[in-house]
Amino acid sequence: MTEALYSQVHEALRARITGGELGVGDRLPSQAELIEEFSVSAITIKRALDMLRDEGFVSRRPRIGTVVISTTPGQDAPAHDAPGTRLPLIGYIVPGFDDAFGSHLLGGLLQASAHRAHVVVATSLGDPELEERLITEQLARGIDGLVLLPSSSRYIPPTVASLVGRRFPIVIVDRTLTGTPVSTVTSDNVTGGRLAAEYLFDLGHTRIALVQSPSTVSTIDERRRGVVAAHAAHEVRLKEAQVYSDVRSVVPGSRTPPEEDVARLVEFFEEHPDLTGCVVTEYHSARLVLQAARRLGRAVPDDLSIVCFDAPPEFVDAEVPFTHVEQDQHALGTRAFELVERQLGEQGDVAQETVPVRIVEGGSTGPAR
Incomplete structure (x- = not known):
């Protein structure tokens, strides 16, 4: 009887994913909500979700919940560590970086995340469509949070708007998105x-x-x-x-x-x-x-x-x-990680931070003639 129940729940949720009701990056209802919806026990729900995970449809993350990572069955599901041993996986997407701007920011982020999270880096080359695809791909890999340096301040990728709407941990770096309730860290x-x-x-x-x-x-x-x-x-x-x-x-x-x-x-x-x-x-x-x-x-x-x-x-x-x-690029990277990490503990904890700047004298300036 119990097996029949968790199979029914599994098939119902599977149909929502394959039928398009739930897309990549969408979060399934909480365990409590599923228990109420299907009138079954917590064990039944857990077995149904485990089946979806093993089929490669979803990723189950502490504090995050169950997130859709694929709409087709496959064998590419990310590895799952034992409870309490897995470090969070943080995505970082940036148009590009070099020694003038970006390398030291990445260094700050990586240093801050050492022994606290794994970071997956991708470059969008300033292409909004590629940026959108990279976000979707990183969600499919099961990231727990996202640090994004967008290619534009005027165009918000639909996936970003969706993530903000469901309070997924996300931090925008070096950009101000007016009217969007999202954590940001920028220079002054x-x-x-x-x-x-x-x-x-x-x-x-x-x-x-x-x-x-x-x-x-x-x-x-x-x-x-x-x-x-x-x-x-x-x-x-x-x-x-x-x-x-x-x-x-x-x-x-x-x-x-x-x-x-x-x-x-x-x-x-x-x-x-x-x-x-x-x-x-x-x-x-x-x-x-x-x-x-x-x-x-x-x-x-x-x-x-x-x-x-x-x-x-x-x-x-x-x-x-x-x-x-x-x-202070190192500080930008450090604060970006700290803000996304804070959201892992408390979803919806939105903050906007500004990092000071300073003048460095060089040889390209002199008194006016």
Whole structure:
């Protein structure tokens, strides 16, 4: 009789999965809810869920519950450790990373998670469709939480919205998602933009360009707001003609060759020969500005001072190490893990945190002539 009951529960739940009522990443009702729904014992429910797990349909995680990882039967179910011995599995998806930005963030996350969780890393290359697929794949692997650096701040992947809705542990890094109740950890980008512009003002520069990419991420908008605020504080107007927003080759997934960006930057500075300073919102864009200045015969920093965000170790640009706004990437990674770990213990524990930034002096800035 008991076997018949757990078989009935198993078949009913299996039908919901294979029939599309429950998709990958969806959580099954709690054990208490299933007991009430089917009017059976806890042992019956456990045996039915174990069968689904053994068939590869679901993953059963402490504090998380039973989550659908596949809608077709298979033999690829993740391994299950004995109760109380398994470390949480945390997914980390990022457009890409290098020594300028990303590597140290990942290092902070991995160091914080050592002996506390396993981390699965994937790169989306800035492709929203690939990002969505990677999230689904990591859910299928049975991740307990997700740390995500989205490719855009304006487009929220449907899977992310679903995870937020059901209070799945998730933390967004380096982006602000307005109106979405999700934990975030970002640098103080507005202050960073203000510090960069004020550094140039303090050197006597009053004709300052702002160079950025057309990337649809909140960090770029926040840095621009900081630059505008610094101009307002010094009673200097930042004219739209002084803003160049079309450095395309630095955007993840872009097919624009850097040489094309350099040529357009040459035209921009030729049209504005009075500019003596430049705030650049990304390190790789600053390298292109440096090339454009040299092509025009303008020495850095004698003729043009450049302040950017982020920079790898100085030996990479030993000729002209950039003055830059430094993000505490290690702290970003550490706090991202801590926030997702906190949600593993208490679902729905949403927090927004901002990490301070600072100016690091280099050889790309000097007094205005």
